[in-house]
Amino acid sequence: MQDDTEDLAATVDALMDGLRADLERLAAIPSISFPGYPKEPVQQAHDLLVRLLREAGVEHIESIDLPDTAPVVYAEIPPPDPAAPTVLLYSHYDVQPPGDEQLWLSPPFEPTPVEGGLRARGIADDKSNVIAHLGMLRAFQGRPPVGVKIVFEGQEEYGSPFDDYPPSDPERFACDAMVIADLGNLRPGTPTLTTGLRGASELVVEVRTLDEPRHSGEFGGAAPDALLVLIKALATLHDVHGDVAVEGLRREPWTGAGYTEDEFRSLAGIQGQLPLFGSGDLGERLWSGPAITVIGLDAPSVDNAASAVVPYARAKLNLRFHPLQDPKEAQAKLVDHLRSLRPFGVPLTVTPGDTGPGYEAATGGPAYAAARAALKEAWGTDCGYVATGGSIPLVNGLAKAAPDAEVLLFGAQDGMCNLHAPNERVLFSELRNTVYAMCAFVREYADDFGKGAQR
C-alpha cells in the first residue's frame, strides 16, 4: 500500500509539466458558447480535446451533435475485464465570457502565472478538470483498471439542450459511478465532496395601479402607488433577522462541512462589519434552507424621477430551495405567498418562470467509500461534504439515464478561485492532488468492486 502510494505520487508528479502545458494551450482558446461569440474557438477546443484523448490512448472517440448546442466529446474505454466497474467522467470545455476586461490583471485568454498557479478565464471552471481527467488516463497509459466513459460538454455555461439528452440514450451513459468534475474544494487544501445542489426557480411579480403617472402633489396621499405596493410585498419575504418567511419552504440542519464566517465575508466581499442575513448555521442558510433574492426591479430611475405617483412596477425574484424539495412545490409556495398578499388592499400579478430541481447524492455506496479514501490519500486529510447553491442541470439528466450509478462531485477548483468573476485562477497543488485523487479513486473502486463481486 505504501509502495502504491509512493509509485502513484511519482507517476503523477512526472505528468505535471505536460498537463500544465496542455492546460495553458486549452485556456488560451476563448471557447465561449454564448450567443454573439464566434463558434470557431469552441470547435477548436473540442478538436484539441479529441487529439489529447487520442494521444492518451483512447481509441473510441465520437462527437454527440445536437441542434442548438456545441458538440459533446464522447469517448469510451472498455472495462479491462467484465467484472470491472464503469466510471463516467464529466467536465465541460466552454467558459464564461470574461466580463469587464478592465478588471482583469492580465488578458483573460493569456494564461499568466500567479502564486502557485495560473490565471485565465475558464482555467479553473472547468478546463482544470478536463485536464485532471486526462491526467488520470495518462497515469494509466490509457488502460485504467475500470471501464471509462468520457463526456466533455461544450455549452454548459450558457445552458444546453444536452441537459435533457441522456435519458433518451441511456445505454450510452450506463455506468456504475460518475465523477462530475465541475467544482472543487471548499478551500485550497481541504478535500471536498459536494453532495447536494439546491434547486432554483424564478418568477416575476407585477403591480399596476393607475393608467399613467399622476402628480404626487395633487394625487399622492390617496392614489395607490404601485412601487410602494411592490416594496411592501417584497418586505414580507423575510423576517426581521433576514430568514425566509415564506411558509412551506423546506429548511433542515446542515451536517456537513462549511465556510467560516470570516471566509464567507471575504468571499462575498461584504462591506465593513455589516451583519449577515438570517440566523443559524451558515450551511443551513446557504445549502439546506431556502433563499429568496430580488434580482431585478423595474421602477423609474432616480435620475429620471418625476414628482409623480408611480403607476406600475415589477420585480424578478430568484428562489433557491432545499435539494430534495419538489421544484414545482417550492415555486408554488412562493407564488401562493405573493398571490395571497393585498398590500394596501392591492392584488399582485405573479408569473412563474423557469424552475429546476436540486440534487442530493446517496453517499453510502462503494464509489463514495473509494472516493473518500482517494481524496484523503491525495490531500493527506479527511474530506468534508458540502452542498452548493449553484446548479448543474445535467446532473439530473445523467442521474435519470443511470439511476443506480453513484454520483461523485469533486474536482480541481476551489472556493477562492474566482469562477465566473474577473481574475479566475487555478492552483497547481489542487490540480496535482485532483489528478492523484482521480487515479487513487479508480484504483480503489476497481479493487473494492472486485471484492464485492466475489462475495
Ligand SMILES: [Zn+2]
Ligand atoms: Zn463549470
